[in-house]
Amino acid sequence: MKRGWWVALLCWMGAAQAHISSNGFLVLHVQGQELTxxxxxxxxxxxxxxxxxxxxDGKVTWGELRAxxxxxxxxxxxxxRLSTExxxxxxxxxxxxxxxxxxxxxxxxxxxxxxxxAIGQLxxxxxxxxxxxxSHRGLLTLTAGAVTQSEVLGGTRPNATxxxxxxxxxxxxxxxxxxxxxxxxxxxxHLLFLLSLLLPAVLIRRGRHWEPVSAARPAIFSxxxxxxxFTLAHSITLTLAALNVVRLPSRLTESVxxxxxxxxxxxxxxxxxxxxxxxxxxxFGLLHGFxxxxxxxxxxxxxxxxxxSLLAFNLGIETGQLAVVLGVMPIVYLVRASLVYRRAILPWxxxxxxxxxxxxxxxxxxxxxx
Amino acid sequence: MLAELPAGxxxxxxxxxxxxxxxxxxxxxxxxxxISRARATGDLRFLGYAEAILMPWMSRPxxxxxxxxxxxxxxxxxxxxxxxxxxxDRALAKTPDDPQAWxxxxxxxxxxxxxxxxxxxxxxxxxxxxxxxxxxxTQGLSGLTGHLPEAYAAIAALPQQALxxxxxxxxxxxxxxxxxxxxxxxxxxxxxxxxxAVAPDDFYMRAACADVLLRQGRAAQTLQLLAGYxxxxxxxxxxxxxQRMLHDGSSAHTADLLASAFNVEQQRGDAVHRREQARxxxxxxxxxxxxxxxxxxxxxxxxxPEDLLILLRAAQAAHQPRxxxxxxxxxxxxxxxxxxxxxxxxAP
Numbered sequence: 001m002k003r004g005w006w007v008a009l010l011c012w013m014g015a016a017q018a019h020i021s022s023n024g025f026l027v028l029h030v031q032g033q034e035l036t037x038x039x040x041x042x043x044x045x046x047x048x049x050x051x052x053x054x055x056x057d058g059k060v061t062w063g064e065l066r067a068x069x070x071x072x073x074x075x076x077x078x079x080x081r082l083s084t085e086x087x088x089x090x091x092x093x094x095x096x097x098x099x100x101x102x103x104x105x106x107x108x109x110x111x112x113x114x115x116x117x118a119i120g121q122l123x124x125x126x127x128x129x130x131x132x133x134x135s136h137r138g139l140l141t142l143t144a145g146a147v148t149q150s151e152v153l154g155g156t157r158p159n160a161t162x163x164x165x166x167x168x169x170x171x172x173x174x175x176x177x178x179x180x181x182x183x184x185x186x187x188x189x190h191l192l193f194l195l196s197l198l199l200p201a202v203l204i205r206r207g208r209h210w211e212p213v214s215a216a217r218p219a220i221f222s223x224x225x226x227x228x229x230f231t232l233a234h235s236i237t238l239t240l241a242a243l244n245v246v247r248l249p250s251r252l253t254e255s256v257x258x259x260x261x262x263x264x265x266x267x268x269x270x271x272x273x274x275x276x277x278x279x280x281x282x283x284f285g286l287l288h289g290f291x292x293x294x295x296x297x298x299x300x301x302x303x304x305x306x307x308x309s310l311l312a313f314n315l316g317i318e319t320g321q322l323a324v325v326l327g328v329m330p331i332v333y334l335v336r337a338s339l340v341y342r343r344a345i346l347p348w349x350x351x352x353x354x355x356x357x358x359x360x361x362x363x364x365x366x367x368x369x370x
Numbered sequence: 371m372l373a374e375l376p377a378g379x380x381x382x383x384x385x386x387x388x389x390x391x392x393x394x395x396x397x398x399x400x401x402x403x404x405i406s407r408a409r410a411t412g413d414l415r416f417l418g419y420a421e422a423i424l425m426p427w428m429s430r431p432x433x434x435x436x437x438x439x440x441x442x443x444x445x446x447x448x449x450x451x452x453x454x455x456x457x458x459d460r461a462l463a464k465t466p467d468d469p470q471a472w473x474x475x476x477x478x479x480x481x482x483x484x485x486x487x488x489x490x491x492x493x494x495x496x497x498x499x500x501x502x503x504x505x506x507x508t509q510g511l512s513g514l515t516g517h518l519p520e521a522y523a524a525i526a527a528l529p530q531q532a533l534x535x536x537x538x539x540x541x542x543x544x545x546x547x548x549x550x551x552x553x554x555x556x557x558x559x560x561x562x563x564x565x566x567a568v569a570p571d572d573f574y575m576r577a578a579c580a581d582v583l584l585r586q587g588r589a590a591q592t593l594q595l596l597a598g599y600x601x602x603x604x605x606x607x608x609x610x611x612x613q614r615m616l617h618d619g620s621s622a623h624t625a626d627l628l629a630s631a632f633n634v635e636q637q638r639g640d641a642v643h644r645r646e647q648a649r650x651x652x653x654x655x656x657x658x659x660x661x662x663x664x665x666x667x668x669x670x671x672x673x674x675p676e677d678l679l680i681l682l683r684a685a686q687a688a689h690q691p692r693x694x695x696x697x698x699x700x701x702x703x704x705x706x707x708x709x710x711x712x713x714x715x716x717a718p
Contacts, residue, residue, distance in 0.1 A: 019413040019601050020631050021640060043373035044415070051381030058380070060373045098372060102630040105372045132384055133418030134425060135448075139637050152638055250659060254689060294659040364689055 020103050022136040024128050026080075026153065030144035030164045035082060035089065035113040040099060040106040041128065048132045050075050062098070065107065069096055072107070081125030082113050089115035119144075122162045126153035176309040180316015183295050184324070189257055189360065190288055191324055192353050196264035197226045197277045198329060199346050202336035205271055210346065212337040219333055222277075227325060229278040233285025234292060235314055241293030242301060242310050253290040255365040260284035261357035268350035292317060378407055379415070391426045394434060401440050408447060410571035412602030414642065417444050435465040442474055449641050449671055451478050469498035476507055483673030485515050485704060500534050502541075510544050513551070514675075516705030522548045539569035546578055551675065553709030558582045573602055580608040589615035603631055607646045610654045625654050644668035648680045658687035666693065673700065675708050682714035 022045050028037040043060050047053055052068040053060050065072075073093045082089040094110035122142070129136040138153030144164040153160055184190055201222040203210040213219045240246040264280060267273055273280055292313075301309050335341045390397040401420040408416035421444055427437045438461035445454035455478055461471040472495040479488035492507035499507075505528060513521030525544050533541060542565025549558035562579035565572065576599065583592045589612040596612075599605040606628055613621035632647045645668045651661035662684040669681050678697045685694035694714070700706070701715060 019411065019415070019603065020634055021414040021638065021642075022418060023634060023638060044375060044379060047373070047375055047381050048379065048384055049381075051385070053375060053380060056380070056382065058375045058377075059371045060375065061371055065372060102627055102634065129418075131387075131425075132422055133415060134421045135414070135418035137638050139634070150637070250657065250688075294657075297657065297660050360689065 022129065022133050024126075024136065024138045024154075025101075025106070026124075026126070026138050026140045028082075028122075028124075028140070028142045030119050030122065030142070033084075033115045033118045035111075035115065035119070035122075037111055039076060039080065039109045039111055040101070041076075041109075042101075042103065043098070043105045043107060045129055045133070045136065046072055046107050049129055065096070065098075072096070073109075076109065076128075079127045079130075081123070082115070083123040083125075084115045084117060084119045085121055086123065087116045089113040089119075119164055122164050123159065124153060124162070125159045127158045128154065130154070130158065172309055173312040176312035177316040177319070179295075180313040180318075181320040181323075182316075183292065184317050184320030187291070187295070189261060189357070190291065190321075192357065193257070193261045193264055193284065193288065194227070194230060194281075194321065194324070195328065196261060196268060196350060196353055197230070197281050198223055198325065199332065199349065200268050200271075200277070201226060201329070202333045203342065203346070205275075210342045212342070216333065219329075219336075223325065223329055225278040226281045227321070229282040230285040230288070231318055231321070233282040234289035234317070237286045237289025238292045238296070238314060238317075239289075239310060241290050242296050242313075243306070248290050250290075250294050251364060253287055253294070255361060256284075256287045257291050258357050258361035258364055260287060262354050262361060265350040265354035265357065269347050269354070376407070376411070376413065378404065379419070387423075390423050394427070394436075397423050397427060398436055398440065401437075405440065405443055405447070409573070412573055412599075412604070414448075417447055420444055433460070433464075435461045435468055435471070438464070439468065439471050439474060442471070442478075446474065446478050446481075449644075451482055451672065454478050467494070467498050469495055473499070473503070473507065476511075480511060480514070481672050481674055483700060483704070485511050500537070502528055502533050502537050506537055506540055506544060513544075513548050514704065514706055516707065518548060518551060518707040522552065539565050539572050539575065541565075542568065543572065543575045543578070546575065546582075547675075550578070550582060550710065551708040553712075555582050555586060573599070573604065577604045577608060580605070580612075584608060584611055584615075587615065589613075603628065603643050604646050606631075607650050607654070610650070614654060621654075625650075629655065641667070641671050644671060645677055645680055648684060652680065652684050652687060658684060658689075662688040662690060662693060669697065675706065675711065678706075678708075679710050679714075682711060686714060 022042065024045070025040040026037070027039075028035050041049075043052075043065065046065070047060055050068060050071040052064050052072070054064050054067065076093060077091055080091065082091060091111060091113045094112075097108045097110075099106045099108040124140065126138040126140075128138060134155070137155055140149075140151045140153050142149050142151070142162055142164065147165055149162065151160060151162070200210065202213055202219045204213050204218075205211075213222075237246070241248075260280075264277075264284070267277075267280070296310070296313055332341070335345075390400060401423045404416045404420035404423070408414060408420070420440065424437050424441050424444070427433060428441060438457045442454045442457035442461065445451075445457060455475065458471050458475045458478070461468055462475070465471070472491045476488045476491035476495060479485075479491060489508065489511050492504065492511060495507055496504040505524060509521040509524045513525075522545070525541060525548070528541055530538065530541060542561050546558045546562035546565060549555070549561055559579065559582045562575050562582065565575045566579065569575065576595065580592050580595055583589075583595065592608060592612040593616075596605045596609050600609060606624060610621060610624040610628055612618075613624055628650055632643065632650065635643060635647075644664055648661050648664035648668055651657045651664055661680075665677075665681040665684040668677055678701065681697045682694045685691050685697075691714075698715065701708075701711060
């Protein structure tokens with residue numbers, strides 16, 4: 001919360017404020033049968049609700065706001081109802097302060113409430129400004145222990161009920177899981193990279209020739225190593241990037257991802273690394289993680305469920321990846337001994353992959369033609 | 371001082387609201403006033419105030435047509451186009467030749483890229499409206515569907531002085547937009563500046579004019595044009611782009627402000643500024659992947675040439691040109707001519 005340094009903010013915010021629809025910001029923390037938190041309403045909205053411009057000069061001052069605080073507190077108490085299992089909680093409002101937001105100055109009200117029993121199900125009735133500005137919404141952040149949920153209150157849904165300990169996490173989880181699966185399917189560059197590393201996994205390099213592995217076990221082991229290394233690496237960077245610990249420019253990561261495919265594919269034609277492709281998988285996997293992160297940045301992580309969504313997205317990627325591996329590798333294993341595979345599919349397939357990736361690399365690395 | 375209250379947003383003016391519940395002759399102009407304030411200032415709260423006046427009337431069994439049309443206008447301004455069309459259809463079921471309803475319907479359908487249906491609305495409008503309005507309505511659509519030079523000439527030929535007042539700015543805005551699509555930025559600027567002289571509050575034209583200047587790299591003049599309009603997100607976006615061009619020190623602050631505004635709107639689930647958000651992500655914060663996601667979402671909501679442009683540009687910047695395939699198909703199907711879109715027209 002930005003309490004305390006609003007004065008400093010006021011100075012550099014200058015005249016610029018963005019016009020957005022009217023919002024109230026409600027923050028609630030649940031602990032046993034107690035609630036603590038805050039409510040923020042725009043000074044402009046407070047004026048409409050209770051009238052604080054006492055001298056009618058079209059400006060609201062701190063003095064006017066303070067003088068009208070009792071009316072405001074009464075209004076808030078009438079338009080914010082908290083309850084558990086249909087039994088009302090007793091709301092207490094603290095003394096008001098102000099906070100600067102993107103669309104102007106807000107009144108910041110600390111609040112607490114005591115409910116008749118431990119809060120498992122919280123009912124919130126939010127009807128601020130309902131007859132003055134029907135487009136007003138309350139943006140709620142509700143925390144109980146490690147569980148945080150965000151919701152939009154008001155409008156056609158003035159009364160809402162929340163399971164404070166087990167929110168609609170599953171919905172979020174499955175949405176991000178699907179996004180992860182979908183991305184690995186539509187993000188063909190990651191698949192091509194992985195395939196380039198896996199195509200020779202059923203073979204073994206002897207001298208200047210590829211020979212089929214004799215049994216399934218070494219092939220499976222080799223595949224497992226590559227996939228695990230890739231997964232481990234991209235999970236690390238995906239997490240770091242998604243949590244904003246590290247950031248790389250997308251042009252750089254996209255270019256290096258393309259380059260990684262070129263390298264992996266060429267390595268099948270002119271083998272340099274033959275026994276530790278897992279290391280290539282790991283090294284470049286780190287960069288692919290940044291690529292995944294940019295997709296996640298498109299979706300945004302829900303503020304309440306960042307870790308769970310991140311985990312779901314990552315699991316989705318792994319699921320999609322596993323499906324590809326399970327679909328392709330058994331076939332590759334079966335045909336590994338044929339000359340067609342060793343002399344044509346592996347080298348020429350790799351050449352095609354390298355060529356495609358080279359085009360991507362040029363597209364991504366060169367500045368766009370204006 | 372904590373806040374300055376804009377005209378029409380005082381508690382005192384809301385205290386006597388009761389009268390608008392019973393007197394339509396007071397409710398309608400007041401709602402109209404708020405909608406026009408929202409348009410002139412970009413302040414979305416005014417749309418809410420208009421809705422508050424219309425609400426009691428809408429719950430009546432015999433909703434007056436004018437109330438439905440105004441509500442449709444509010445919904446349109448919030449980019450809730452489908453809901454807006456529903457209200458307009460209700461209005462037209464009551465009053466089959468309400469010219470305002472047909473005109474608003476044509477506008478909404480045009481934004482949605484449903485040009486053939488929009489054309490039908492224009493034709494229905496023709497019966498009731500001034501011939502100049504009819505020309506603007508139909509030729510505006512012809513200009514989007516393969517007859518741009520002819521439509522441009524037809525609208526240019528309308529005598530400005532003889533137009534009804536509500537059509538004066540419209541003609542300039544249409545001409546400016548058409549000149550842009552023809553690739554004639556000099557003419558576009560000329561028309562849009564003339565239009566702004568007639569209607570300085572028309573933020574559609576001001577934003578279009580800023581785009582013409584930005585395209586020519588005239589960043590300093592863009593800032594001049596937009597000075598005083600910083601509180602409107604579409605304007606602030608163009609200010610941010612101009613500041614970036616000039617390596618202006620305040621560009622980071624402008625970008626922060628925009629990012630927080632978009633953030634709150636996203637939290638609310640508002641789609642009002644999705645196009646601007648996409649352009650912000652592409653041109654200011656250099657996140658092409660996120661820009662593409664926003665541009666795709668926006669494409670689901672609205673399909674004006676600018677929406678096509680941002681989708682095509684974002685897809686190219688994110689190295690996923692194929693994602694913009696629906697936009698390319700739309701271009702081809704409608705025979706939409708637009709110099710800005712031409713570089714992206716070829717299939718990847």
